[in-house]
Amino acid sequence: MVHSMTAFARTERAGTHGTLSWELRSVNHRYLEPQLRLPEAFRDLEGSVRDALRQGLSRGKVECTLRFTEESTGKALQLDRERAAQLISAAESIASLIKQPAPLNPLEVLAWPGVLVADGTDPQAQNAEAMQLFNQALDELKNGRGREGAELAKLLNERLDAMTTEVATLRELVPQMLATQRQKILDRFTEMKAELDPQRLEQELVLLAQKSDVAEELDRLSTHVSEVRRVLKAGGAAGRRLDFLMQELNREANTLGSKAFDPRSTQAAVSLKVLIEQMREQVQNIE
Numbered sequence: 288m289v290h291s292m293t294a295f296a297r298t299e300r301a302g303t304h305g306t307l308s309w310e311l312r313s314v315n316h317r318y319l320e321p322q323l324r325l326p327e328a329f330r331d332l333e334g335s336v337r338d339a340l341r342q343g344l345s346r347g348k349v350e351c352t353l354r355f356t357e358e359s360t361g362k363a364l365q366l367d368r369e370r371a372a373q374l375i376s377a378a379e380s381i382a383s384l385i386k387q388p389a390p391l392n393p394l395e396v397l398a399w400p401g402v403l404v405a406d407g408t409d410p411q412a413q414n415a416e417a418m419q420l421f422n423q424a425l426d427e428l429k430n431g432r433g434r435e436g437a438e439l440a441k442l443l444n445e446r447l448d449a450m451t452t453e454v455a456t457l458r459e460l461v462p463q464m465l466a467t468q469r470q471k472i473l474d475r476f477t478e479m480k481a482e483l484d485p486q487r488l489e490q491e492l493v494l495l496a497q498k499s500d501v502a503e504e505l506d507r508l509s510t511h512v513s514e515v516r517r518v519l520k521a522g523g524a525a526g527r528r529l530d531f532l533m534q535e536l537n538r539e540a541n542t543l544g545s546k547a548f549d550p551r552s553t554q555a556a557v558s559l560k561v562l563i564e565q566m567r568e569q570v571q572n573i574e
Contacts, residue, residue, distance in 0.1 A: 288522040289440050289529075290574040292316065292347035294431035298424040300416070305357040307417050309424040313432065315572045316348035324352040327400045328410070335418055343425050345524040346574045347432075353417060371402050432574065439569050440519045446562045447512050450536075453562070454508050457555045461501060464549040501552070504543045508559070511536050515566075526573040533567040 292315040299308040321340050323333055332353075340349060374396055382388035397403055515532050518525045540563055544556035 288433060289436045289519055289525050290429070290432040290522075291435035291439055291572050292432065292526075292574050293435060293572055294428050296424045296427035296431060298420050298427065300420050302416065304413065305355055307420050308354045308356075309417075309421050310350075310352045310354075311424050311428045312350040313344075313347045313428060316346060319344055319346055320348045322348070322350045324350070326353060326355050329353055329355065329414060329417055331410075332414055332418060332421075336421060339418075339422065339425060343429055344574070346526060349428075351421070353421075355417075365403065366397075367402055371396055374399055374402065436573065439573060442569055443519060443566055444516070446566045447515060450508070450512055450559060450562050453555050453558055454505050454512075457501070457552060458505050460549075460551055461505075464552060468548055501543055501546050504539050504546070507539050508536065508543070511539065524574050526570065529570045529573055530567070533563060533570055536563045537567070 292313055294311075294313045296311040297309065299306065319341065321337055323336060325332060325336075336351060340351075375391065378391055378396075382391070511532055515529065515536075518528050518532070537560065540556055540559040543559065544553065547553040547556055
């Protein structure tokens with residue numbers, strides 16, 4: 288099954304120390320590009336989050352936002368005196384190197400990460416809980432990408448069915464269109480009452496028929512359509528392969544249009560190009 292690169296997931300969990308919530312937004316991109324927004328107290332999670340994304344996804348621009356609303360009702364502020372002393376000592380060492388240092392602001396010391404700690408909070412346990420919640424959000428995101436990918440595959444198969452019908456119809460019409468073209472040329476020479484060598488005329492008509500022959504293009508279109516179906520059925524990270532196949536389909540449709548010698552073949556070429564363009568736009572969203 289193919290997967291879309293567009294999805295959204297949100298998970299939330301309320302604990303004794305506060306409420307954690309993850310929001311994951313994914314859009315199409317050439318590569319996997321994570322963008323993380325984490326509170327300062329959860330910066331240690333960045334490596335684990337990136338590893339989880341690399342293992343679970345292959346393409347897409349993924350925005351990951353973690354929010355933590357601390358439960359502070361009835362709790363006293365806890366000061367990590369050892370960390371505060373280390374911070375003050377480091378600040379005084381730096382101040383000794385400056386001729387006229389600014390006085391140390393106690394509020395700035397309190398604002399430093401880790402100086403104020405929540406009562407009874409275990410940072411490792413809190414990080415583990417946040418990571419567990421992220422894995423749930425990632426699973427939800429992957430499921431959403433899978434559902435949308437199934438719908439995209441359905442749309443692509445509908446366009447492929449329409450292309451198959453167009454190719455089959457055109458294949459049946461080609462002999463008739465060649466015969467019509469041949470008759471028009473003969474009628475034109477009859478009207479002109481021109482005396483031509485029948486053998487030379489037949490040679491020119493054969494050459495014209497060869498130039499107008501689109502059997503090779505129709506065969507390649509059918510082959511590419513079959514390959515697209517196979518890739519969709521195989522699933523996985525198929526976006527780049529499908530994008531290449533769309534380019535090849537478009538090239539064959541252009542060649543078909545350049546050889547058009549009948550309004551029906553021209554209309555068929557235009558219809559094929561419209562279908563290919565519709566598929567190409569959808570393929571841009573496939574992982």
